[in-house]
Amino acid sequence: MKYLNNIFFLLGIVVLMSSCEKIEGCTDENALNYDITAEVNKGCIYCDSAPIEELNTFNDYLIENRPGAEFFQDSVLQIRIEHQRRDYEFQQCGQSGCTFNVTATNLTDFSMLGFRIQFEVPLDQGFGSYFFQVNGTGPFIDLEPGETKDITATFFQQNPMSCAEMVDTGFSFSTIFNGIYIE
Amino acid sequence: MMKNFPLIGVITLVIALFFMNSTNVRAQADSNRVHTFDHFISLQGNELLRQIVSFDDSPDVRNPYLFKYTLRHNNTGFVFNAGFGFSDSKVTDENDVETHVEMNDLRLGLGYQKKLGRVIEAGVGIDYLVGRDRIETISISVQDFQSFIDSSYATSKQVNRRSGFGLQGSLSFVIAKWITVGTEFSIQYIKAEEGFNAINKRYSIPANPDNQTTATITVVNEKDDRTTSEIILPVAIFIGVRF
Numbered sequence: 254m255k256y257l258n259n260i261f262f263l264l265g266i267v268v269l270m271s272s273c274e275k276i277e278g279c280t281d282e283n284a285l286n287y288d289i290t291a292e293v294n295k296g297c298i299y300c301d302s303a304p305i306e307e308l309n310t311f312n313d314y315l316i317e318n319r320p321g322a323e324f325f326q327d328s329v330l331q332i333r334i335e336h337q338r339r340d341y342e343f344q345q346c347g348q349s350g351c352t353f354n355v356t357a358t359n360l361t362d363f364s365m366l367g368f369r370i371q372f373e374v375p376l377d378q379g380f381g382s383y384f385f386q387v388n389g390t391g392p393f394i395d396l397e398p399g400e401t402k403d404i405t406a407t408f409f410q411q412n413p414m415s416c417a418e419m420v421d422t423g424f425s426f427s428t429i430f431n432g433i434y435i436e
Numbered sequence: 437m438m439k440n441f442p443l444i445g446v447i448t449l450v451i452a453l454f455f456m457n458s459t460n461v462r463a464q465a466d467s468n469r470v471h472t473f474d475h476f477i478s479l480q481g482n483e484l485l486r487q488i489v490s491f492d493d494s495p496d497v498r499n500p501y502l503f504k505y506t507l508r509h510n511n512t513g514f515v516f517n518a519g520f521g522f523s524d525s526k527v528t529d530e531n532d533v534e535t536h537v538e539m540n541d542l543r544l545g546l547g548y549q550k551k552l553g554r555v556i557e558a559g560v561g562i563d564y565l566v567g568r569d570r571i572e573t574i575s576i577s578v579q580d581f582q583s584f585i586d587s588s589y590a591t592s593k594q595v596n597r598r599s600g601f602g603l604q605g606s607l608s609f610v611i612a613k614w615i616t617v618g619t620e621f622s623i624q625y626i627k628a629e630e631g632f633n634a635i636n637k638r639y640s641i642p643a644n645p646d647n648q649t650t651a652t653i654t655v656v657n658e659k660d661d662r663t664t665s666e667i668i669l670p671v672a673i674f675i676g677v678r679f
Contacts (some may be wrong), residue, residue, distance in 0.1 A: 286653060290594075342651055343652060345653060
């Protein structure tokens, strides 16, 4: 009891010492609103948190149309196009609007190396089409037999303000103008 | 939980004072007995004295510790010192800009005190110092340009965190059995980290609902490390009570 009051005083001082309210803010350096003064992580904003709205999806087969090529007039690639809408809250994340995700599947038993392809997909309503034009600085398409790969980067980006739906009946135009088959 | 800590700290001190009082009731029965421990609670009295006696050119008091506590072992003269300073203000100006200023300082240390005669007590000690200042502003503005509405939400924070060590000396006059008046000076070595953050979220909302709202976020972060050595002059006056 003699020293109990001394202990309580010391304890009171120590508790007061830790009474400063922690500063809240985003402590993640990768977030848009990173706060260098924050002590407690709260309320981080990320571009990836913007929801993706699926619009329509399109599947078609690309036919080898180069005379003399292996698999001439055969379906060699299955193309899948996903049309998506994403609205970013902040302009720093990118332009809000519609984007395409293009994947290709090698339907042959051969490896496909250095392929370049182009195709058009008509709009569902009205005139016009989405033209998937080769981006000369983009990567070539290389696929092992049966492999599926994202090939979106091989084309120029579509205008994000274009959100009209595609037809689901097939390409209006498609061509292969580069690439070899290796057994 | 953190927000309740000051209340818990105060309750703990009140419990200690209750035990102290019950102990002193027995001690007063034998007033010639020397206590093993003496407790001193002191408050910085410069503002109070300024109300009573005003000097136009009185120097600025740079001692941040408004409240001091000292536990002294009377047989050896060794002391435990603690000092605490706290300031919190929130102001909203005519432009609806809210400014919140918070300052906290704490020191803990050990030292030695000796009586120089009947009424003077002198002491020396070494302290660990820690403190944090925070200045925060929040500003919201909305402007209607008919074809669109421009609104922005801006916050800024300036935080100074510091810690260090100090040598301190004190001099007190015992003006009554339980009352002391004293001052102190110190030499402090402090390392501080100062951070600044400003975030501005700006929204442009078109009057035509078919047009898209555009938003931008601008963030500024700055950090500065500094080291200071300074002498705190004996300008602060502390009025203390001994238990």
